[in-house]
Amino acid sequence: MTMSKVINFAAGPAKLPPTVLAKAQAELLDYEGCGMSVMELSHRGKEFTKIIKDAEADIRELMAIPDNYSILFLQGGATTNFAALPLNLAGPEDTVDYMITGSWSKKAAEEATKYVKNVNKVLPKPANGFTEIPDKSEWSLSPDAKYVYYCDNETVHGVEFSTVPETNGVPLIADMSSNFLSRPVDVTKFAVIYGGAQKNIGPAGMTIVIIRNDLLGNAQAITPTMLDYSVMAKNGSMYNTPPCFAIYMAGLVFRYLIDNGGLAAYSKKSDAKSGALYRAIDGSDGFYRAPVEEKSRSRMNIPFRLSKEELEPVFLEEAAKKGMVQLKGHRSVGGIRASIYNAITEEEVSTLIDFMDEFKTTHA
Template identity: 55%
Template sequence: VLLEAQKELVDYKGLGISVLEMSHRTSDFTKILNTAENLMRELLNIPENYKVIFLQGGGSGQFSAVPLNLIGLKEGRHADYVVTGAWSAKAAKEAEKYAKVNIVHPKLGTYTNIPDPSTWNLNPDASYVYYCANETVHGVEFDFVPDVKGAVLVCDMSSNFLSRPVDVSKFGVIFAGAQKNVGCAGVTVVIVREDLLGFALKECPVVLDYKTQVTNGSLYNTPPCYSIYIMGLVLEWIKNNGGAAAMDKLSLIKSRMIYDIIDKSNGFYV
């Protein structure tokens, strides 16, 4: 990927300019954008009733965007949060600006495990249920998709996005900062079910409004063009190397190398 980017840095496909200086309104960039989306759809088998948008602001921007876009789905402005580490805790704190946040389990003293879902107290009036699939700071990862009884499920997948196959149809919204798994910093992928569009609060900044961004094909404002280009190269690499299922196998091989050393350390590493 880096070698391909290096080769095209100064002269992208014979155009005489770099993607870095390319207008986002040109047909050439439209091809880059469409290629990235099509690869994303293919690799994740994204259903047709889901929209893919490429935004800015990182995961932290989505901590605001999620409640701003979804809390209006139901009256009362309630939202359920599963807090299993630093990132979901930050998301819940941000959501409190716009919603009545219910932490669905007793407050955890330490972030070392996923609370038993049978103990979760889900609010039937909640507009959505939010969780972070992999908490990188505390090393806590979900090995299952929560059953939220038909509620709108929102997931921060930043750090394990495209590391394995996932059934997108189980979610209302998936978002992921590209810098963790599928590119460089600057672009955030949002996958949103189309029936959830159009409920943004009036105070929602227009650049965070999912419907506005979908309607404008991620081009309402100037997008992070080069980051989208790099992401497209990474997605192509993933496809050429077997897709999400192959990434899962590769991750297991790499993790076994580490865990085998830990297991054989006679307690030195725990």
């Protein structure tokens, strides 16, 4: 197998493990001798039935998901669930709490206002942009909220929760799109965990929803059938044709992670990679600057600026010449952003750090 020498630091769709891609390539034309491509399999056939059942079993093993939770493999992206969550878990006159720590939680709260009357913003308005998670003493949780919503890792601003928020018994919903499977999680602390697949799990086109079963069956009357979690749970994610190829790819990634030490091993790798990159930024005598407060820094998405912002396009151009791509910050904030999901190796992060040192020496 010939692989590109490019190091893909994209925020998503992101790099996939090369061995996973190689297996998919081998099965693309003829899946396990059945005479059909994996992309041609009927979602009702025995081959795909095994694929989806194995994928569910493996993610249950990876995350230690109890039997009283359903796992849904859905189309529509995480953003579709900005609407599905309030429609399934709250009534039009209810109160829901949203912890806004960046672009994605902000958009989720805005969408919720279409379906729920009282959307309470738990955190104070950020004074300097989304650069920190305010202390719990500043939170304004509603005692009667139907749920508390937060984004565990904000991809755009590089802010991540280091602990699970305490909600005093109110059901907790977490958007884990960009740190899914990067560390062990106690699923029992959550009512819902969900996220898009295109960061740590597989190709774009699928969202995984993990929902406690007692929360199913209470969707608002206006809820479209395709957004009703209970309908999807009763039909094993196959009320209609599911995102078959994305489920297949996710299953390969789940098995790959299990075979390579599980989430505890990848948590250590994430800590090592992000720690090394932050040390390089902080130790650059101000040439590079990480805008996020240290205790709120993401392990997955690391934004930084150069002291001379006019050098940032030069940095990106020279990095690309050395095979490091997709380092440009999100269009809403600019700067540089290195996304170092599970498939990015420690060696690749070291390559970036070496380049940063060279660039500083040349341009300081």
